[in-house]
Amino acid sequence: MSSRFLRTAIVLGLLSAIGPFAIDMYLPALPTIGADLQAETSAVQMSLLAFFISMGLAQLFIGPLSDMMGRKLPLYGGLVLFAIGSIGCALAGDIDTLVAFRFLQGIGASAGMVIPRAIVRDLHTGVDAARLMSLLMLVFSISPILAPLTGTAIIAFFGWRGVFWAVLIAALIGMVLLATSLKETRPKSARVESSLGSALAAYAFLLKDFNFLVLTFIGGLGLSSFLVYLANSSFVLIDHYGLTPTQYSIAFSINAVSFFSVSQLSGWLAGRFGLVRVVRMAVAGYAAAMTLLLLVMMAGFQSLPVMAIFLFVGYGFLGLVLPTTAVLALEEHGEIAGTASALMGTLQFVAAAVAMGIAGAFFDGTALPMIAGIAACAIGAFLLTLLSLGRRRGAAATEIPAEMPAE
Template identity: 40%
Template structure:
């Protein structure tokens, strides 16, 4: 067991942080890698693009619901045991996706795949909180995003190449192989970070009381939901951009990954800018300024679509600004939300993830359900998410302690 420190390890990416990054990369790998295959999935499974987009929605539902389970379990049994269960389920479900005969079966297996994969999200955040204080946590989250940010860059490119050479089913067999690799990584390279003295009971009353206390904590709730709103805009983009860019604006599916990768590169770059900013500036001050990016980008995008003057360059610019802002927003909002939750880091990490992916599910579903053959649904949802994040940060600020 490694004790908590007040500064990051001397290595730029210590081994424990690399493990956390690998676990966190499960979500973007599982989401982004199959995006170029949406049209092929619709054709092969004899369905429409809206139904295929809902397979993403079911995955997000699984991510949101599963985290609420793994958080208390990791606070009781430690960080490693839930990973063994979750990664095994993820691998089995990925194989089920590869063998799916219709879109309904694919939705079910994607849901189960998310229930397994979400354990990596919960545990990685909890491990960082176990080891580091708030300011150092923000820097660690920024470093983690540098590693996990490679997934949105590489995954669509790999997915497009696999799609062209072996078909969409091979994408899910790669997911299955990744689960096996991560299980070995966790077993052989990850140390337990939960102090035995901090282990909590799994009594239902205690678990529910812990969640209720967190929901009444303005600091935790406001910052969690602020990041959740921006992530909701990101998931709206993930759900809607294949149609908007490939179908409406004629981008070749094999080139879609380059557009997606450029946005991920912006996110990575801003996460590293953030790591430097928080050394000398208050986390909340950096967050307040960073939230202006998705807010303004979303409003410009929606206004242009409503006026009918939204050419492809403007769309790409707004997408880039919105998503790059996540590089500053997610690390700082996460660190602030978890700053006073060291006694229940797993539970707090789980609820934060559930709330954030809940927003992502709603935003992605809204784009899919509102599908009208234009880019307007995507633009409006992103504008709502960007504006809502600014308001929710102000709500969380009211509960911020002077120590930050």
């Protein structure tokens, strides 16, 4: 593995992680924010939901812009908006102001979500793209490991507002990395045909591409299941199971370790079995683990260790689902990689927002509604995989070109 390959993965992973860092550091503070701003749980959760909605919808504009203007300039713009949103959140005096600036923050974070995937597609396809995507997720996964613990420490010394000053610093560091460590991967010659009209045409084309949509929603349902956990876990683990914020941060981090550790096998497994077979196996494993967890908890076994074990196993499988479905979805769309990545991200985050809203509506303070939401998403991903990525098609798709020259 070349040093350039690794450096690219690190920079892209850190840029991708800035937005999620603003989520994961923030989770231990949700109960505190509600008490401080005198807001109900649903209102505090809305500040999280607003971030996801804006981050999902803004990708529709950021992706085509990156096709038309290159990858770096929209990344700079996103980081600036994210920084402004962070300052607004830190100074918010009521829950409505916090929600508004979280919405702005999400718009800025969208650039870090959509453009790195497009850059991966600019540089590689097939197995090499899977390797780079898995390395990117390795760096990306630093966020759910370190962020909750860091957030807990910051909250202890500076209060919940300190979290937003910390992510402001992260955005400034991202700007420095972007300026010094990442070259433009979409040359001017590739932008000639890119315009608003071509972006609209590309969206129309992608919405008719069954393969793209299937892979997008398989990954999207996997992401939705994780975000249902993310939105509810602090209330369940802290308020219901009685964990301290520090203990909650550790429990949250353990699942991230499972996710990113197994995700590093995606390149090797793809080279040995093919990307489609890896997707089928990973989705089946994830659905089995989450369904079994739901059945066990419905039978009355609702202890925290039982839930933690099943989640650890399940998120390991999820670590294979997300990078492989993303690589396959973008495989045949190199000329419109930014637009394709944007539509994929938007559809996935809208699906996740719907799942979070439904799970939140049934939240009763216990773990069961959260686990039911996770299992429903996992089962949906499995059924979609079963109906669309059949064995005949999977066998034909196992031979994926290893790499397309980027220069």
